[in-house]
Amino acid sequence: MEEKKSSSSVLIEHKAYARIGLLGNPSDVYYGRTISLSIENFWACVRLQPSSDLHIIPHPTHDLVNFDSLSHMVKRLENEGYYGGVRLLMAICKVFTSYCKEQGIHLHDKNFSLSYDTNIPRQAGLSGSSAIACAAFNCLLDFFNVRDKIDVNIRPQLILNAEKELGIVAGLQDRVAQVYGGLVYMDFNKTMMKKNGYGNYTQLDTSLLPPLHLIYAENPSDSGKVHSAVRQRWLDGDKFIISSMEEVANLALHGRTALLEKDNAKLAVLMNQNFDLRRRMFGDAALGALNIEMVEVARSVGAAAKFTGSGGAVVALCPDGPSQVEALTDACKKAGFTIVPVKVVPSVLNEMDIRSLVMKNRMEISGPQTPKANVFTLPCPVENVR
């Protein structure tokens, strides 16, 4: 669903898709590198309707405030926490407004109502949180007609700032995948991040990807909580965490080559190493028994597996092909996990978005194919092109 008309007087709707961290996560939180993809399987949708007052509309189930009983309420809080999407909508409005003010971007004074819906499994490491913020951000860009004034490169950081505003520890990979769509190689090296405020984001040909499967279970986990202890250790200069994060970041570097060479066996090895490194850094208690079991079930049939995000869902690759996929499907069903084939979303950037890239750009072809309309390497700042 896209914007119906670019005007402040009509209904505007935007979707943002769930993302899979294929390699390198969570090093995005630590000046690392990742390869991530947007998937069609799940999305959040935000609707902006012009209105006389400014109104943020709670979702009937995700922002539940009416319960059958006290025990129903407590159970709900224990499973899903206190918060829904309302705080994300408010935070993105705040960040958007502050950024525009700071940049001297004029915003008209008309009001609107914001509502959302999502089918992204809640807090399952599929970027359900940033999908809500990203879809809302796109609505604001169109309502205020400022899409050409806010550089695509900076948008993921603004969306991340909304979650930072709420005290959620998170990195940029989710927001980059959602702002660009498709398959994106991301380099968050510190010098570049400090200099530009964003990393180097390169869209790769989505046909480089082998068939992937998504495994998930009803098991919400709070990514902010999962991350906070490791983040603190990293900030305190813990050598083990620092060197392990560097190793994780290198997996994305090698993974990019493996993708370009269509070396699925190599990709499988890198994915497994990625999970093993995460497990060593975070520890089993923080990762959760059910999440670890999902990886182990996949590995029991020889599939490679790792978390898509901080926990709740797993991405699996069957390097041996269809018979292994069949065995994986059976194993997941037996264990009570849902498994679905991954459907990749092509690039979601439109012409105006691309024009908003303010730096001098260079087109570069990634992968063995000739670029198609939705398959190209993003124009990168010249000084950052290797």
Ligand SMILES: Nc1ncnc2c1ncn2[C@@H]1O[C@H](COP(=O)(O)OP(=O)(O)O)[C@@H](O)[C@H]1O
């Ligand atoms: N499906 C959802 N519906 C409503 N709010 C959500 C949903 N998923 C996440 N949120 C909001 O985002 C916050 C952070 O969620 P997070 O743990 O990052 O989940 P995810 O892995 O889906 O991104 C939650 O505390 C909640 O406020």
Ligand SMILES: O=C(O)[C@H]1O[C@H](OP(=O)(O)O)[C@H](O)[C@@H](O)[C@@H]1O
């Ligand atoms: O730990 C990770 O891999 C990711 O965790 C968060 O994503 P989520 O979908 O909320 O689990 C975080 O926002 C990402 O930046 C991390 O890479």
Ligand SMILES: [Mg+2]
């Ligand atoms: Mg999140």
